[in-house]
Amino acid sequence: MEAVTGATGYIGSLLVKRLAGEGRVVRALARDPSRLDLPAGAHAVEADLLRPRGLAAALEGCRVAYYLVHSMESATADGGDFASRDRRAAEAFVAAANAAGVERVVYLGGLTPRAGPPSRHLASRLEVERMLLDGLPRSTALRASIVVGAGSSSFRIIVRLVERLRVLPLAGFGARRTRPIDERDVLDYLALTPRTIAAAGRTLDVAGPQELTFAEIIARVAELMGVGRPTLRLPSGAMQGGAAVVARLSGQPLELVRPLMESLEHDLLPRNDDALRLYGLRPRSFDRAVDHALADWERAERLGAR
Numbered sequence: 001m002e003a004v005t006g007a008t009g010y011i012g013s014l015l016v017k018r019l020a021g022e023g024r025v026v027r028a029l030a031r032d033p034s035r036l037d038l039p040a041g042a043h044a045v046e047a048d049l050l051r052p053r054g055l056a057a058a059l060e061g062c063r064v065a066y067y068l069v070h071s072m073e074s075a076t077a078d079g080g081d082f083a084s085r086d087r088r089a090a091e092a093f094v095a096a097a098n099a100a101g102v103e104r105v106v107y108l109g110g111l112t113p114r115a116g117p118p119s120r121h122l123a124s125r126l127e128v129e130r131m132l133l134d135g136l137p138r139s140t141a142l143r144a145s146i147v148v149g150a151g152s153s154s155f156r157i158i159v160r161l162v163e164r165l166r167v168l169p170l171a172g173f174g175a176r177r178t179r180p181i182d183e184r185d186v187l188d189y190l191a192l193t194p195r196t197i198a199a200a201g202r203t204l205d206v207a208g209p210q211e212l213t214f215a216e217i218i219a220r221v222a223e224l225m226g227v228g229r230p231t232l233r234l235p236s237g238a239m240q241g242g243a244a245v246v247a248r249l250s251g252q253p254l255e256l257v258r259p260l261m262e263s264l265e266h267d268l269l270p271r272n273d274d275a276l277r278l279y280g281l282r283p284r285s286f287d288r289a290v291d292h293a294l295a296d297w298e299r300a301e302r303l304g305a306r
């Protein structure tokens with residue numbers, strides 16, 4: 001049996017469907033199981049990593065546990081920032097997973113910059129990664145930058161800005177480079193990891209095939225949405241305070257947008273393509289990823305600019 005934490009989240013909910021679709025037996029952990037829409041073969045269990053009583057019981061009998069939790073959007077009454085919440089959650093999870101006899105954890109975190117210090121968000125993702133790998137040494141941490149999919153917060157921000165702004169202002173971040181990855185490739189990596197023995201105990205960077213600047217990403221998304229959006233280049237630092245504007249325009253919470261924007265200080269590129277070779281995957285192109293994401297999006301809600 002495999003446990004999926006964060007089963008109400010973007011990646012977690014897709015992964016539950018993917019694993020169950022392969023006939024795997026899945027236990028979906030959620031703070032509020034009534035929000036789960038589970039396929040046959042998946043069972044719900046209530047679990048809050050910040051209230052760890054009963055967490056070990058929730059993981060009992062699971063050889064593998066996916067860790068797909070972050071708490072940037074979920075400020076709690078007891079206060080504290082997202083990094084301290086995520087630290088506490090990971091600590092409780094490691095203790096419970098060890099007590100329950102979990103052998104491997106599969107974690108999806110963020111690519112880290114090579115040119116400078118990680119942002120608060122990426123430092124926190126890295127801290128969680130280290131806690132999981134130290135606490136359960138046969139675990140695997142996958143690191144990605146933007147996941148392209150209709151439910152992905154970072155992709156949704158880009159689409160909403162293209163949709164709602166006639167001219168797109170770009171400050172220093174427009175020149176930063178990254179390799180966005182199709183959500184279907186992320187799901188392939190996650191689903192294959194428990195069966196990929198050579199991935200045990202490793203941190204692997206996962207990425208799409210194309211290296212793009214954020215300006216190119218935005219231009220390509222606009223093109224695939226069928227709209228023309230001239231860009232306006234602003235001097236570096238001109239978008240101080242821009243997170244509030246972006247949050248308002250994109251409809252995403254400021255607690256999420258601000259740390260995501262702070263992560264655009266440096267290029268976010270994979271260290272190597274070891275994961276591709278290890279898993280034998282051929283990643284989908286950026287255009288295919290965006291087309292798939294926009295089609296998915298339009299099945300669920302209207303897209304004004306397409």
Ligand SMILES: NC(=O)c1ccc[n+]([C@@H]2O[C@H](COP(=O)([O-])OP(=O)(O)OC[C@H]3O[C@@H](n4cnc5c(N)ncnc54)[C@H](OP(=O)(O)O)[C@@H]3O)[C@@H](O)[C@H]2O)c1
Pocket residue numbers: 005006007008009010011012030031032047048049050051067068069070071074089108109110125144145146147148152153154155
């Ligand atoms: N989306 C991307 O573009 C992207 C890119 C790179 C890496 N990742 C990584 O992928 C992982 C999953 O991200 P996501 O985009 O799927 O995030 P998401 O949609 O925001 O989901 C986060 C999940 O964490 C759960 N959670 C938060 N606090 C919890 C707690 N105390 N106890 C139990 N569950 C808790 C949430 O549950 P509730 O529904 O109850 O709040 C939700 O299910 C993260 O590690 C993220 O860093 C994502």
